[in-house]
Amino acid sequence: MATEGHNLQxxxxxxxxxxxxxxxxxxxxxxxxQFQTKFPPExxxxxxxxxxxxxxxxxxxxxxxxxxxxxxxxxxxxxxCATAYFIFLCMETHYEKVLKKISRYxxxxxxxxxAPRGLLLTDPVERGMRVIEISIYEDRCSSGSAxxxxxxxxxxxxGGGGGxxxx
Amino acid sequence: xxxxxGGPMKxxxxxxxxxxxxxxxxxxHKKKKIAAxxxxxxxxxxxxxxxxxxxxxxRQTGVFYLTLVLILVTSGLFFAxxxxxxxxKITPAIPVVGGILFFFVMGTLLRTSFSDPGVLPRATPDEAxxxxxxxxxxxxxSSGGYRPPPRTREVIINGQTVKLKYCFTCKIFRPPRxxxxxLCDNCVERFDHHCPWVGxxxxxxNYRFFYMFILSLSFLTxxxxxxxxxxxxxxxxxxxxxxxxxxxxxxxxEAVVCFFSxxxxxxxxxxxxxxxxxxxTTNEDIKGSWSNKRGKENYNPYSYGNIITNCCAALxxxxxxxxxxxxxxxxxxxxxxxxPTNGITMYGATQSQSNMAAATPLLQSEPSLTSEELPLPxxxxxxxxxxxxxxxxxxxxxxxxxLTSETVLTDMIPLKEEHDGHQFLTPxxxxxxxxxxSTGSPITHSHTLHVLSLxxxxxxxxxxxxxxxxxxxx
Numbered sequence: 001m002a003t004e005g006h007n008l009q010x011x012x013x014x015x016x017x018x019x020x021x022x023x024x025x026x027x028x029x030x031x032x033x034q035f036q037t038k039f040p041p042e043x044x045x046x047x048x049x050x051x052x053x054x055x056x057x058x059x060x061x062x063x064x065x066x067x068x069x070x071x072x073x074x075x076x077x078x079x080x081c082a083t084a085y086f087i088f089l090c091m092e093t094h095y096e097k098v099l100k101k102i103s104r105y106x107x108x109x110x111x112x113x114x115a116p117r118g119l120l121l122t123d124p125v126e127r128g129m130r131v132i133e134i135s136i137y138e139d140r141c142s143s144g145s146a147x148x149x150x151x152x153x154x155x156x157x158x159g160g161g162g163g164x165x166x167x
Numbered sequence: 168x169x170x171x172x173g174g175p176m177k178x179x180x181x182x183x184x185x186x187x188x189x190x191x192x193x194x195x196h197k198k199k200k201i202a203a204x205x206x207x208x209x210x211x212x213x214x215x216x217x218x219x220x221x222x223x224x225x226r227q228t229g230v231f232y233l234t235l236v237l238i239l240v241t242s243g244l245f246f247a248x249x250x251x252x253x254x255x256k257i258t259p260a261i262p263v264v265g266g267i268l269f270f271f272v273m274g275t276l277l278r279t280s281f282s283d284p285g286v287l288p289r290a291t292p293d294e295a296x297x298x299x300x301x302x303x304x305x306x307x308x309s310s311g312g313y314r315p316p317p318r319t320r321e322v323i324i325n326g327q328t329v330k331l332k333y334c335f336t337c338k339i340f341r342p343p344r345x346x347x348x349x350l351c352d353n354c355v356e357r358f359d360h361h362c363p364w365v366g367x368x369x370x371x372x373n374y375r376f377f378y379m380f381i382l383s384l385s386f387l388t389x390x391x392x393x394x395x396x397x398x399x400x401x402x403x404x405x406x407x408x409x410x411x412x413x414x415x416x417x418x419x420x421e422a423v424v425c426f427f428s429x430x431x432x433x434x435x436x437x438x439x440x441x442x443x444x445x446x447x448t449t450n451e452d453i454k455g456s457w458s459n460k461r462g463k464e465n466y467n468p469y470s471y472g473n474i475i476t477n478c479c480a481a482l483x484x485x486x487x488x489x490x491x492x493x494x495x496x497x498x499x500x501x502x503x504x505x506x507p508t509n510g511i512t513m514y515g516a517t518q519s520q521s522n523m524a525a526a527t528p529l530l531q532s533e534p535s536l537t538s539e540e541l542p543l544p545x546x547x548x549x550x551x552x553x554x555x556x557x558x559x560x561x562x563x564x565x566x567x568x569x570l571t572s573e574t575v576l577t578d579m580i581p582l583k584e585e586h587d588g589h590q591f592l593t594p595x596x597x598x599x600x601x602x603x604x605s606t607g608s609p610i611t612h613s614h615t616l617h618v619l620s621l622x623x624x625x626x627x628x629x630x631x632x633x634x635x636x637x638x639x640x641x
Contacts, residue, residue, distance in 0.1 A: 022297050027322045027331065027343055030469055031357065069476075069484050077483030081379075084274050095485050128288035128490045130339055 016138055023056065023132040033063040035124070035132055046136065047117050055109055055121070056132065059102065066098035099125055207493040211289055212353040220493035222281040224366045225351050231280055231366030238276070238384070241424050242269045244417040245391050249398045252415075256401060261394060268387040275380035276365060283489040284370030285356035287337060287345060295338035302333070325468035344469070346450055360449040369449075372489065375482045378439050385432045392425035443481045444474040 021043060026036040037056045039049045076094055080087055092100075106123050114121055114134075122133035207220035215224050224231070242265075250262040290298070302318055318333030320340055331340045334347050337354045341347070346358035348368045357371035369377045395418045402411035412419060442452060446469050451457060457467035471477050 020293050020297070022294055024340075025342065027329070028324060030324050031343055067485055067487070069480050073485045074479060074483045076485070080486075081483075085278065093486055093488070095487055099488065125490070127291065127294065130287070130290065131294055133293070 018136045018138040021134045021136065023134065025130060032067050033124075033129055034060045040134075042136065043119070043134065046119055047114070051113055055113070058105065059124075059132070062098055062102045062105065066095045203496045205493070206491070206495045206497055209497065210491065210493070212286065213351050214353070216493065217281075223283050223493060224280055225361065225363075225368065227350070227363065228366040230363040234276070234364045234366075237424060237428075238269075238272060238387075241391060241421050242387070244421050245395065248415055248417040249395055249421070252398055252402070253394055257397075265387075265390060265394075268383060268390060271383045272380065272387050275376050275383060279362075279369070279373050279376040279380050280365045280367050282367075282373045282376070283491060283493070284358075284368040285372040285487070286351075286368075286370075286489075286491050287339065287342070287354040287356060288491050289336075290338040298333075298338065298340070327466065327468040329468070344448060344451070357448060358450055372486065378436075378443065378482065381432060381436045381439060385429070385436045388425050388428045388432055391421060392429060395421045395425065444477050446470040446477040446481065 019042065021040045023035050023038075023040065026034045028034075035056050037053050037060075039052055043052060073094060103123050103125070106121050110121055118137040120135040120137065122135065124130070124132050127133055205220050207216040207223075210216070213226045215226055215228065216222065217224070245265065246262060246269075250265065253261045318340075320331040320333075322329050322331060322343070324343060329343050331343065333339070334341050334354050336347060336352060339354065341354055342356060344357045345354050347354045348358065348361050350361050351368055353368070355368050355370035357374070359369040359374055359377070361368045362377070365377065365380070367373070398415065399408075399411050399418050399422075402414060405411075406414065439449075442449060445467060447457060447467060451467075455461060457465060459465060471480060
């Protein structure tokens with residue numbers, strides 16, 4: 001784990017992208033948007049399992065809230081229909097509001113938890129809600145060669161080693 | 168707009184990610200150094216866009232115009248010729264109700280035709296590579312020259328086993344109920360059908376508008392038909408049948424149009440009412456996915472159990488925003504799957520040339536790399552030739568062994584004939600432009616080869632992606 005925290009600025013300047021991990025959708029509940037909470041092995045050395053699972057579970061809860069079918073969504077639907085959907089020129093749908101909450105949450109998580117560990121979450125909405133993309137970064141300055149990728153070819157586990165050099 | 172895009176971050180990353188719906192909203196990040204282009208301009212599907220990306224339709228819109236003409240002309244004639252008589256003779260409420268119905272029909276029609284049906288954006292190169300890797304691991308990497316097993320995943324939803332299919336064009340595993348529309352060349356969520364009459368696919372986001380359209384149209388048709396008949400009858404009571412027809416010739420035309428429309432439109436409304444109440448799509452119903460005939464244990468896992476809930480969910484449920492962000496600006500460092508032509512998938516942040524023989528982005532950086540420099544046949548050095556196998560066929564089943572080559576953009580048409588049925592090549596064999604794979608060349612080909620390419624600079628990111636995607640081949 002990182003002994004020296006990277007904040008986001010440092011991440012930008014000094015890190016180079018090593019690999020990306022994709023957390024796929026979990027369709028066992030139907031077509032609603034849920035992501036698998038299975039812990040990807042590449043992250044084993046980078047982040048605690050608990051933290052990761054908590055993040056994914058929170059995201060899943062957000063999406064469930066966005067897609068919830070109940071009184072308020074019916075009301076919104078009927079109101080929108082009655083105004084021939086012109087009302088959406090003035091106000092956001094409930095779904096969009098939740099998506100904004102999600103992006104704020106992801107940004108916050110990135111700043112507090114993921115960036116210090118050399119990771120970066122991409123908002124699923126930018127990947128068509130297919131995956132949560134987690135970018136794993138290597139310390140560029142810490143690994144001596146320009147092809148820092150070569151040392152990291154064995155996976156992110158070397159990131160710990162490579163990172164250790166620079167930390 | 169894509170903070171996690173890749174490589175060292177630029178200064179504007181991590182700002183608020185704006186989510187775009189179909190309502191016009193400007194992206195907060197306009198990189199205007201070069202003429203910034205909007206994403207709809209490089210959209211890979213076969214769609215037409217109007218009003219700078221606000222309106223999205225299928226390519227063939229002829230029948231849609233026919234629909235418009237039929238509705239407008241018939242309604243116009245009704246209001247012009249029949250309504251004056253009826254308003255006086257019976258009640259002025261008739262044109263009012265007719266007018267309301269007409270506006271409702273037009274509104275829902277335009278809404279159905281112009282909105283995004285729920286298109287799933289295609290996978291980014293990294294995702295596609297990752298999936299390929301997983302599939303290869305699952306199937307065993309020694310896929311010889313013969314067809315590898317079909318790419319499906321099974322998932323259990325509510326007790327039913329549902330197969331998720333891999334879409335070769337979009338490079339994703341389709342979510343349940345999604346389907347790939349061959350006319351629009353897109354995967355659409357909760358795909359119902361492609362309707363030429365509205366000039367668009369009908370999917371998750373516009374199904375309710377479609378249903379309201381056909382429902383209101385059936386009311387309008389019945390309404391016009393009934394009152395045209397009434398009009399003619401009332402007139403013929405005064406002046407005789409033939410004279411009535413002579414006085415109001417438009418009524419004949421309207422009656423004919425309505426008579427033939429009524430059967431189909433009302434029938435269609437009834438059918439879709441049934442579909443909504445059982446929470447099925449036209450696609451599923453036609454295939455008989457959930458019918459009892461397949462087996463006693465076969466039931467629809469998506470149904471909520473009772474008709475009311477099914478109807479409410481379909482018609483009044485939350486509207487998800489469009490996933491394809493038509494009006495956003497293209498970020499130069501983001502790898503976007505560019506518009507394929509003739510079924511060849513091309514990647515690149517900029518608009519790809521429509522000519523396959525044109526230099527692909529991979530080759531653009533190395534104009535000296537001509538076909539003569541390429542290794543002889545027998546060695547598929549460039550994944551390119553393999554990519555040409557998919558010429559004209561977005562999802563060629565026969566070239567499945569060369570599947571990952573589809574993700575490799577380079578196209579060298581002259582080499583096409585020489586490379587049928589070849590395996591992919593390792594990235595090292597690929598004659599890479601010097602600047603690009605040099606960072607990755609010392610590495611042995613491995614599944615994480617792409618990692619190295621990604622480690623190169625940002626500006627080479629999209630190019631290196633191409634080099635790296637060949638990875639999981641051998």
